[in-house]
Amino acid sequence: MKNWFLILLLFSTQAFAHLDEVVPFTAGSKLSRTRFRTVIQILKTRFAPLSQKDGRVLEFYTDYESDWAQGFARRWETDQVHIYGGLAAIPNVTEDSFALVVCHELGHLYAGTPYSDSHNRIAVEGQADYWATLRCFKEVVGELPKLTPSRNASELCKDEETCARALDAALVLTAFYADNRSIPHPKLSTPDTSVVTEVLKTHPEPQCRLDTYRAGLFGMKQPTCWMPWNI
Template identity: 35%
Template sequence: MKGLLLGLLAFGLINVPTQLCEGFMPENDMQVSVGDKKANTMTEKRFNQIIDKVVKVYAPVIKKRGGKLVLKRKWKNKTVNASAQRILFWYVVNMYGGLARHEAVTDDAFALVVCHEVGHHIGGAPKISSSKWASNEGQADYFGTLKCFRRTFRDEDNVRIMANINIPDYVTEKCKAEFPEAGELALCQRAALAGKSLAKLLGGGRGGNFNTPDGRVVDTTNDRHPAAQCRLDTYFQGALCDKDIFDELSSKDPIPGSCARVRGRSVGVRPLCWFKPKS
């Protein structure tokens, strides 16, 4: 029955309510076409392979929730963004080739955006105040490195992958303090650098710094897109949280499955530049 409905929807033969979440980044006029001279080296094959890795992990997770993960692979689309939609039981993620081809976006950064969009669907609280289903932007970022990126790439040879990568000493120091085992350390570094790549995109070429976190403190939780430095802080803190990747996040309570100040944690916590903990 679900397959029939999906087919009818695809051909526009039925109309159903569609709930669209904001894009990964604010609306913009950036475009990167296939073959653009400013594009990175991303290929359609790698574009699909990266998406496949995340789908392999999270399609079964969403199936257990009674949903179906639907990845719309818009390789030829020039848009530099990504988005999530909830259509009945379909957990839709729209991934655009323009984003994947942007010169600031590495393969790992693209994977982290896929994770971010999946995070809107299953990333837990805090959620967008006007939505019953979507985790807010900061939480989708946090979920990306806290759970999804680590879960997707945990079985790869991360030590080898990171061996010849220039990693800031500050990142290594902080990751090693939380993850002394070599493989977990390398995965923490890898997630952090994916976040750095996205911060460069989000900051218009200025990627922020790991050791200069955003000092702003919000009065209420910000559901929308935080500033680039704040988002880098979120990616880094998610990577540093040592909670088990299989510890479930709650749809109502931001504490379970995460590193929380209320539990005496100071590392791996959601940054105060977008998150207001309950007093």
């Protein structure tokens, strides 16, 4: 009985943030080990002070060799982010999209309410997505290798580079999430119009996640597809 309690405790105090389940996928061109580590180090250096202000330590645990396209965050003795190598090999991966993945994980630790686990202050999935573009990506994009944004993203962002790169990264990630569910890829032109009556604590639909990334980027309110504004 004690062992089962420990197992349940393990899974109740961490936030798996990407795949809904473990599924095979056709890997793209994987980021090199050096690029993988560099992106993580940039983000760790930038946001470790947030843990330090709380009297805590931010730690990253990584497994580049793993094909598991997953990451999670948790608060135990330290603030922890775990990243597996499959996330560096999703289709069309770039340093930008990988950074946005890591930003999401950090968002579970630093994005604030609403929480999925109030005791450990772990933000819900939607809030982690929102913070990833509201703050995190904007603060580190200047340290990432320069990428040329797509024409569509550039037009939507009126040629503002950080905005366009964030949108392109969000499109890469949410296309992958959609593939995981075997549904069409989200589009910037087809927002999710659903309205929840209580905060969604599980993974929003891929279109909702794209809308959330966009809302954070432009400083808009969180979308009603996961955040109720009428209660």
